[in-house]
Amino acid sequence: MASKARPLRFVYYCSGHGYGHATRVSAFASHLLKLEPQPVVHIVSSAPRHVFADSIALGAYYRNANIDPVIVQPLAYRVDRQQSVEVLRAFLEDKDEKILDEEQWLRAINADCVLSDAAFLGCAAANAADQDDSTQQASVDLLQTASVKQQILNPDTPITLREIEPLVEQILEGYRCADLLLRLPGAIPIPSFPVKPALPSPQWVDLRVRKFHPKVIEHLTKHPSTYQLLPPVPFPSQSMTKTLPRNVIAAPLIVRSPDPAVYTSKGRSRLLDSIGVPSHLHDPSQTKVLLVSFGGQIFHKPHSRSHSRTPSAAGTPHSNSVANKENVKHSLPPIDTSNSLPSRPDGSHVDALCNALRSTVLASQPPPTSPRMRQNNFTPSRNSSLRRGQLRIPGAPTAAIPASPTISYTSLPSVPTFTATPPTPRPRADNPFSDLSIADTEEDIPQLFPDDSWIAIVCGVPKDWGKEDGEELPGNFFVAPKDVYMPDLTAVADVLLGKLGYGTVSECVDSCTPFVFVPRPLFIEEFGLRMLLEQEGVGVELSRTSYESGEWARAVEEAWMKGKDVKVSKREVGETGKRKAEGLEMANTLVEWVQEWHGAVQVN
Numbered sequence: 001m002a003s004k005a006r007p008l009r010f011v012y013y014c015s016g017h018g019y020g021h022a023t024r025v026s027a028f029a030s031h032l033l034k035l036e037p038q039p040v041v042h043i044v045s046s047a048p049r050h051v052f053a054d055s056i057a058l059g060a061y062y063r064n065a066n067i068d069p070v071i072v073q074p075l076a077y078r079v080d081r082q083q084s085v086e087v088l089r090a091f092l093e094d095k096d097e098k099i100l101d102e103e104q105w106l107r108a109i110n111a112d113c114v115l116s117d118a119a120f121l122g123c124a125a126a127n128a129a130d131q132d133d134s135t136q137q138a139s140v141d142l143l144q145t146a147s148v149k150q151q152i153l154n155p156d157t158p159i160t161l162r163e164i165e166p167l168v169e170q171i172l173e174g175y176r177c178a179d180l181l182l183r184l185p186g187a188i189p190i191p192s193f194p195v196k197p198a199l200p201s202p203q204w205v206d207l208r209v210r211k212f213h214p215k216v217i218e219h220l221t222k223h224p225s226t227y228q229l230l231p232p233v234p235f236p237s238q239s240m241t242k243t244l245p246r247n248v249i250a251a252p253l254i255v256r257s258p259d260p261a262v263y264t265s266k267g268r269s270r271l272l273d274s275i276g277v278p279s280h281l282h283d284p285s286q287t288k289v290l291l292v293s294f295g296g297q298i299f300h301k302p303h304s305r306s307h308s309r310t311p312s313a314a315g316t317p318h319s320n321s322v323a324n325k326e327n328v329k330h331s332l333p334p335i336d337t338s339n340s341l342p343s344r345p346d347g348s349h350v351d352a353l354c355n356a357l358r359s360t361v362l363a364s365q366p367p368p369t370s371p372r373m374r375q376n377n378f379t380p381s382r383n384s385s386l387r388r389g390q391l392r393i394p395g396a397p398t399a400a401i402p403a404s405p406t407i408s409y410t411s412l413p414s415v416p417t418f419t420a421t422p423p424t425p426r427p428r429a430d431n432p433f434s435d436l437s438i439a440d441t442e443e444d445i446p447q448l449f450p451d452d453s454w455i456a457i458v459c460g461v462p463k464d465w466g467k468e469d470g471e472e473l474p475g476n477f478f479v480a481p482k483d484v485y486m487p488d489l490t491a492v493a494d495v496l497l498g499k500l501g502y503g504t505v506s507e508c509v510d511s512c513t514p515f516v517f518v519p520r521p522l523f524i525e526e527f528g529l530r531m532l533l534e535q536e537g538v539g540v541e542l543s544r545t546s547y548e549s550g551e552w553a554r555a556v557e558e559a560w561m562k563g564k565d566v567k568v569s570k571r572e573v574g575e576t577g578k579r580k581a582e583g584l585e586m587a588n589t590l591v592e593w594v595q596e597w598h599g600a601v602q603v604n
Contacts, residue, residue: 008039008594011106012060012115013122016046017070020503021117023486024184027256028115029055031583035591042109044102044122046070050483054256066091067098068119079522081159085167092170095121103128113594115140120174127177127233140180140590161200168199177233179242180593182251182586183224186502186532188525189216193248194227201524212527220531224248244600249589252582255506258487263574271488275478281455284494284571290449290556291493291513293459293486293504446550449476450557457489487511491575494567495559497542497552500529505537510579512570514538514563516555518547538563 010032014025022045029041033055041060043052049062056062069091072083102125106114114126175192183190189197189204197204197216204216212220219227225248232242261267269282281287448456455476473479480489490496490504491511498504500517502525508515515533519541520526533539540562542555 007037008112008591009042009110010039010113010115011042011044011109011111011122011126013067013117013119014043014045014047015068015070015118016066017068017118018501018503019047019051020501021045022047022051023256023503024254024506025117026052026055026060028254028583028587029060030058031580031587032590033058033060034584035587039591042111045119067102067121079520081522082157085159085164088167092167095124095170099125099128112598113140113590116178120171123177124174128236140178140182140593165200172199176230179232179244179246179597180590181224181246181248182590183248184251184502185253185536186505186529187220188528189219190248193229193246194219195230196228205524205527210527212531217531220528224250239604241602241604242597242600243602244597247593251586253506253509253579254583254586255503255510255579256487257577257579258491258511258575259485260575262488262491263571268492271492275457275480275484277455277457277478286453288454288494288560289492290454290456290552291459291489291496291498292456293489293496293498294518447553448550450553450560454556457493459484459486459489494564495556497547497556500526500533500539502529505529505532509533509537512537512563512566514540514559514567516540516542516552516559518542518544538566 010029012025012029015021025043025045029043029052032039032041038059041055042063043055043060044063044065044067045052046064046066046068049056049064052060052062069084069088072080072087098121102121106125106129111126111129114122116122172192175190178192181190181193189201191197191199191201197219204212206213211217227248229246229248232246234242259267262271265282268284269279272282273279455478457478457480458473459480461479486503487507487510490507490513493511493513495514495516496504496508497516498518499520500515500523505515507513509532515538517539530539538559540555540559542552546552546555
């Protein structure tokens with residue numbers, strides 16, 4: 001009972017799918033552990049221990065357990081639907097045994113309340129542990145997503161409703177056992193609490209505009225106190241009755257806060273130094289940072305030996321950009337190159353980031369020079385990024401549309417072929433020995449950045465990525481350490497490129513960092529997160545084709561232009577402590593609800 005002198009004991013079940021759930025759980029567990037008297041918090045998850053480091057440092061206990069089925073993703077933004085369904089089916093076959101194991105463990109530790117972040121098993125186990133009053137478990141869903149992944153857009157073989165519906169029903173039954181819903185910003189409808197909107201979730205979306213239907217938007221923007229809720233699920237033994245009505249509370253943005261020092265010049269430089277960014281690139285008024293982060297997606301290093309990147313005629317140049325632009329003035333005669341690419345080995349992942357880099361770097365062998373170039377003893381600079389050659393993209397899927405007007409894509413049974421043909425050169429009036437102007441060449445080469453003032457910091461890659469066998473990244477790419485604190489890095493970034501997940505979106509909203517996102521059409525959660533970005537942040541969509549081909553520049557520039565003023569203001573204001581205060585307030589609200597819930601349970 002909540003009236004006991006001992007501290008309250010919370011058990012926090014956390015989905016192992018993606019780091020967003022884990023970072024959110026760790027953030028809220030930390031708020032709970034800062035209360036007086038301090039409660040006991042047990043975290044149960046298949047996510048690795050280190051992602052809960054913040055809350056563990058404050059006293060949280062951690063137990064690794066397989067408590068939810070995860071989605072199978074070949075890439076961070078792609079879903080293998082058939083494999084995901086098979087994983088779900090296998091998990092549900094053992095569901096009853098897993099619930100029994102968790103029920104017995106909850107009784108053994110004498111838990112007072114079960115919290116669940118998208119793991120239905122915890123809700124079901126809490127409701128099952130009802131033998132006597134001393135082991136009653138309050139069950140709370142802390143949800144931004146329903147964790148019921150249903151198909152919205154179907155670019156691959158769809159799963160039939162008849163096949164998925166009985167599986168979804170079992171998940172829904174577990175969520176129905178929860179008595180309180182703490183609904184976070186960016187949420188989608190949670191069908192285990194309100195009567196409407198009901199499943200199936202594809203009915204919530206207008207595919208023509210790729211948004212929720214107006215009625216769904218109206219539901220999400222209403223105050224939760226206006227919802228008609230489904231009745232509580234009774235305890236299995238009927239020995240006690242829940243008398244406190246189920247409730248939905250609008251929660252604040254639960255997010256990990258950055259170190260306040262990162263908004264200072266010294267703090268920014270300290271972080272960038274740790275990543276290997278040279279000091280002359282630390283000034284945010286001169287250098288802009290693109291953070292490439294896809295949460296849990298491991299990218300392999302590129303195979304090109306080039307350091308180069310696409311130049312730009314506009315933008316804020318660095319110290320070496322003048323020489324680069326002089327080299328760009330000289331270009332090459334048209335080269336018609338057709339190269340076959342190796343097919344993807346069975347079971348291997350598509351190396352999308354490397355594809356983007358390979359699309360923008362030089363071929364390993366220098367191309368032939370024109371008579372005009374030889375006449376002037378001109379050798380193309382390694383940094384000019386303009387030589388035409390192989391676009392080697394091992395494992396790349398055939399793109400749906402060309403990345404530029406001069407690249408044609410021919411689909412073969414297993415080996416895609418890319419043909420790159422530059423435009424016909426035109427002599428420049430001020431330099432008859434040059435073949436192309438800067439503007440001419442830029443039309444044909446994929447651009448990662450809007451101009452030379454940008455650098456990229458890549459997360460989720462091995463420490464030695466790009467340094468094996470003499471290969472290296474382009475000179476303006478840097479690899480973040482595996483243990484980098486992402487809220488600090490997100491605060492430093494000017495634009496983030498990644499997928500829409502609650503953890504990344506919330507940190508971008510908190511730090512006022514514009515977000516360029518690659519869509520994941522099979523995740524209905526994206527529609528709620530898009531709404532959050534529209535209301536409180538900046539979001540720009542980048543197609544998968546453009547991401548994989550290295551055509552990032554336009555989306556990055558659009559995001560930067562939309563959000564730069566707010567970003568500059570945020571850097572001036574710095575970390576305010578607002579999110580921490582809101583999190584502590586929600587933790588106090590939860591403790592009060594648990595005490596009220598225990599006092600309201602009636603023994604029959």
